[in-house]
Amino acid sequence: MEYRKYKSNNLMRLLAKKELLFAMVGVLTLGSCKKIFDLPAEKDYLSNNVNYSNKIFEPIIGRNNVMGQFNADNSTSPMTFEITNARFGDGRPVTDIFKKVPTYVWVAPYTGLETSLAEIEAKRKIEEHALFEVRSSGQFILWASSTNELITPRPTDSTNFSQDTRYFDMKIKNTGGERLIKDLQIRPWRERPYEPSNDMNLYTGLPAPDPKFPLDKNLRDYIRPYLSNVVGINTNVNLVSNDDKKDVVVYIRPFTGGNGHSLRIVALDKDNKPINPALFNETRWEKMIHGFNMQKTTTYVQYDVAYPIPLVEIPTSYATGGSRAKAELSYSRLGFGGNRVTAYAGIDFAIYKTGDWEIVFHFRNDNPKFINE
Numbered sequence: 583m584e585y586r587k588y589k590s591n592n593l594m595r596l597l598a599k600k601e602l603l604f605a606m607v608g609v610l611t612l613g614s615c616k617k618i619f620d621l622p623a624e625k626d627y628l629s630n631n632v633n634y635s636n637k638i639f640e641p642i643i644g645r646n647n648v649m650g651q652f653n654a655d656n657s658t659s660p661m662t663f664e665i666t667n668a669r670f671g672d673g674r675p676v677t678d679i680f681k682k683v684p685t686y687v688w689v690a691p692y693t694g695l696e697t698s699l700a701e702i703e704a705k706r707k708i709e710e711h712a713l714f715e716v717r718s719s720g721q722f723i724l725w726a727s728s729t730n731e732l733i734t735p736r737p738t739d740s741t742n743f744s745q746d747t748r749y750f751d752m753k754i755k756n757t758g759g760e761r762l763i764k765d766l767q768i769r770p771w772r773e774r775p776y777e778p779s780n781d782m783n784l785y786t787g788l789p790a791p792d793p794k795f796p797l798d799k800n801l802r803d804y805i806r807p808y809l810s811n812v813v814g815i816n817t818n819v820n821l822v823s824n825d826d827k828k829d830v831v832v833y834i835r836p837f838t839g840g841n842g843h844s845l846r847i848v849a850l851d852k853d854n855k856p857i858n859p860a861l862f863n864e865t866r867w868e869k870m871i872h873g874f875n876m877q878k879t880t881t882y883v884q885y886d887v888a889y890p891i892p893l894v895e896i897p898t899s900y901a902t903g904g905s906r907a908k909a910e911l912s913y914s915r916l917g918f919g920g921n922r923v924t925a926y927a928g929i930d931f932a933i934y935k936t937g938d939w940e941i942v943f944h945f946r947n948d949n950p951k952f953i954n955e
Contacts, residue, residue: 625757625758626657626658626756626757626758627656627657627658627758628657628658628661628754628755628756628758628759628760628761629654629655629656629657629761630761631653631655632652632653632654632655632657632754632761632763633652633653633655633763634650634651634652634653634720634752634763634766635651635653636650636651637763637765637766637767638766638767638769639722639766639767639768639769640736640768640769640770640771641724641768641770641771642770642771642772642773642774643724643728643729643730643733643735643770643771643772643773644726644728644729644730644773644774644775644934644935645726645890645934646723646724646725646726647723647724648721648722648723649721649722649723649724650720650721650722651721652719652720652721654720657756657758658756658757658758659756660718660756661720661754661755661756662754662755662756663716663717663718663720663752663753663754664716664752664753664754664755665714665716665750665751665752665753666750666751666752666753666762667749667750667751668680668748668749668750669748669749669750670745670746670747670748670749671744671745671746671747671749672745672746676748676750678713678732678733678734679712679713679714679724679728679733679748679768679770680712680713680714681712681713681732682710682711682712682713683710683711683713683725683727683732684708684709684710684727685708685709685710685711685725685726685727686706686707686708686726686727687706687707687708687709687711688705688706688894689705689706689707690704690705690706691705692705692893692894692896693898694872694896694898694899694900694901695898696872697874698874699843699874699886699887699888702888702893703888711725711727713725713727713728713732713733714728714768716752720752720754722768724768724770726890726934728770729773730772730773730787733770734746735770735771735772735773735785736769736770736771736772736785738785738786747767747769748767748768748769749765749766749767750766750767750768751763751764751765751766752766771784772784772785772786772787773787773934773935774934775933775934775935776834776931776932776933776934776935776939777906777931777932778805778929778931780803780804780805780806781802781803781804781805781833789802789803790802790803791803793825794825804828804831804832804833805831805832805833805834805929806823806824806828806830806831806832807823807830807831807832807927807928807929807943808927808928808929809821809822809823809830809926809927810924810925810926810927811923811924811925811926812830812925812926812927812950813925813950813951814829814947814948814949814950814951815948815949815950815951815952815953816948816949817948818951821945821947821948821950827947828946828947829945829946829947829948830927830943830944830945830946831944831946832929832941832942832943832944833940833941833942833944834931834933834939834940834941834942835939835940835942836937836938836939836940837938837939837940838938839938840884840937840938841886841938842936842937842938843886843887843888843889843936843937843938844884844885844886844887844938844939845871845873845884845885845887845891845933845938845939845940845941846882846883846884846885846938846939846940846941847859847870847871847882847883847884847909847911847940847941848881848882848940848941848942848943849862849911849942849943849944849945850942850943850944850945851945851949852945852946852947852948852949854944856880856881856882857945857949857950858880858881859878859879859880859881859882859883860878860880861913861952862911862912862913863913863914864912864913864914864924864926865910865911865912865913866912867883869899869900870900870908870909870910871885871887871891871900871907871909872887872891872892872893872898872900872901872907873885873886873887874886874887882940889933889934889935889936889937890932890933890934890935890936891907891931891932891933892904892905892906892907892932903930905932906930906931906932907930907931907932908928908929908930908931909928909929909931909941910926910927910928910929911926911927911928911943912924912925912926912928913925913926913950913952915951915952915953915954915955916954916955917954917955918955925950927943929941
C-alpha cells in the first residue's frame with residue numbers, strides 16, 4: 583500500500599516537472615518570436631550596375647516605338663523610373679516630348695479575327711499620355727500620337743547636331759536606394775507615314791533621288807515590288823524592278839474622295855491608265871487586307887480599314903510576319919506548252935497615318951501580258 587502511494591507521488595512530481603518544462607519552452611519560444619517580429623524589415627537590393635544596353639534612341643515620329651533594354655543586374659523589383667533633367671545639348675530645357683495629347687491605347691487584345699470596324703474600335707480607347715514616357719519595366723515609348731508639328735525632328739544640319747540633340751537622365755529607385763543613369767539621348771526621326779519608305783528623304787520628308795543619280799532631282803527613287811513571271815506584252819520577257827531597271831514601281835500615297843479611313847489598291851499601265859482588277863484573276867481580294875465593305879470596280883479595289891496597318895505587330899492571317907501587311911496582285915495564264923503559269927507582283931507594307939491611302943502598282947515600261955500563249 584505504501585509502495586503504491588510512493589509511486590503515485592513520484593508520478594505526480596514527474597508530471598509537474600514536465601508541465602514546468604513545457605511552460606519554460608513556451609516562454610522561450612514566445613520570446614524568440616518576439617525577437618523575430620521585432621527585427622527591422624529587410625531592404626531591397628539595388629545594384630550599382632543598373633544600366634541600359636543602349637543609351638541612344640532613334641524612334642520614328644508618328645508610330646508607337648518601344649525602346650530601351652533595361653539591365654536590372656538582379657536588383658529587387660518593383661523599381662520606379664523617372665526621367666529627369668531633360669535638356670538639349672546646349673542646355674536648353676526639353677519640353678516638347680512631354681506634351682500630353684489624346685492617344686490610342688488597347689484595352690482588349692487585337693487578334694485579326696475582328697469582323698467590323700466597330701469591333702476593332704471597341705478594343706481601344708483614347709487616353710491622355712505624354713508623347714514620350716518611361717514604363718514600369720524601364721522601357722521607353724514614343725507614342726504614335728506624336729507628329730512633326732508636336733516634336734521637332736532630328737536636325738538635318740550636322741554642324742548643329744550635338745546642340746539640338748535631346749539628353750536626359752534616368753532616376754531609378756527602390757527601398758534599397760537610388761541610382762542615376764546620365765546622358766541618355768533621344769534623336770527622333772521625321773515622320774514616315776508608310777513603309778517601305780525608300781522613296782522619301784528621311785531628313786526632309788521630300789521625294790528621294792535615285793541612289794544611282796543622287797545629284798539629279800528629276801530622277802527619283804521608287805518603292806520596288808517583288809515580281810515573279812510577270813511578262814511584258816510587247817517585249818515578251820519578264821519585267822524587273824531593281825537598281826538598274828524599274829519596269830514596275832509602287833507608290834503609297836493619299837487620294838481624295840475617300841471616307842477618311844479607306845485603303846485602295848490600283849494598277850496603272852504604261853500610259854498611266856487603270857488596269858481592270860478583274861484581270862488579276864488569282865488575287866485573293868477578300869483575304870488580302872483586314873478591311874470591310876470591299877468595293878471592286880473596273881479601276882480599283884477599296885476597303886474600309888482601321889489604321890495603322892497592321893493594327894498591332896503580331897502575326898495574323900493579314901500580317902504573317904507581324905510588322906507588315908501584304909498587297910499582292912496575282913494572275914495566271916497558259917504559257918508555252920499549255921502549262922499554267924502564275925504571276926504576281928506585291929509588296930510587304932505598313933501605313934501609320936490615318937487617312938485615305940492608295941497603293942499603286944505602276945507598270946511603267948510595258949504592260950503585263952494576261953492572254954494565253
